[in-house]
Amino acid sequence: GCWSKLPNVHLIKQGFKIVEKEPIGVINVTPSYDEQYLYVTGAFAFCGHRGIVQTIYLNQLIELFHATIRSYLPDEIDANQSEPFSTRSCIRPMTPDGMPIIAQLTEENQKQQVYFVGGTNAGGFVQSPVLAAMLLDLIQDSTNDSNLCHIYRSLRLDRNTLSFN
Structure with missing residues (x-):
């Protein structure tokens, strides 16, 4: 999955979800505790096996995540242009038996x-x-x-x- 921190241009006070097709899936938009930023997370779909962090597929997923965020939060993306658009990734394990x-x-x-x-x-x-x-x-x-x-x-x-x- 991916997450990014963006300026809260419109002073959004309540978090919300955006539902997209896979591999983006559900995007969570959550204001920071001081409401100055938005934390945007998504793209938690299955995207490969071990070693994906070193593959082109992860970069493609991040690019798709950025494009999706831009379509819903263009003002926040534009306000963030002075800073590098940093995205962090996390890999969530999913076991074959579906058990934790x-x-x-x-x-x-x-x-x-x-x-x-x-x-x-x-x-x-x-x-x-x-x-x-x-x-x-x-x-x-x-x-x-x-x-x-x-x-x-x-x-x-x-x-x-x-x-x-």
């Missing part, structure tokens, strides 16, 4: 932990309360009977099956 990957990565000093949740493409735990509950169990190191560890074990990073062992 959840991993708990602990630093050696045990003071910081990183929780990796991926493989759900644009869904994630925003759209799935069960993923949010699993992540909360991990963060709180929950051991009660109502936690979702039995599900989490099947979604770990090193899994090669969907069995619960």
Whole structure:
């Protein structure tokens, strides 16, 4: 996917979505906390296998993303001409089985932990309360009977099956 930061020329206060055909798909337009900028994200479609970051397809996707933004937000693009039009990319993993990957990565000093949740493409735990509950169990190191560890074990990073062992 791609995202860009543009000046909020028309002082848009509420975020909105633009729906386009694939590979652009849904574009999210979100004002910054101070409403000075717009964060524009989109192009989260499947666009290849490993190694796409080094291919021409990613550049074509970014060019299409820019052209699409220009058609909907021309004033914002024009106001941004004095600055380079920077676009950042992110690759969201999607697993073949359609299930998420959840991993708990602990630093050696045990003071910081990183929780990796991926493989759900644009869904994630925003759209799935069960993923949010699993992540909360991990963060709180929950051991009660109502936690979702039995599900989490099947979604770990090193899994090669969907069995619960």
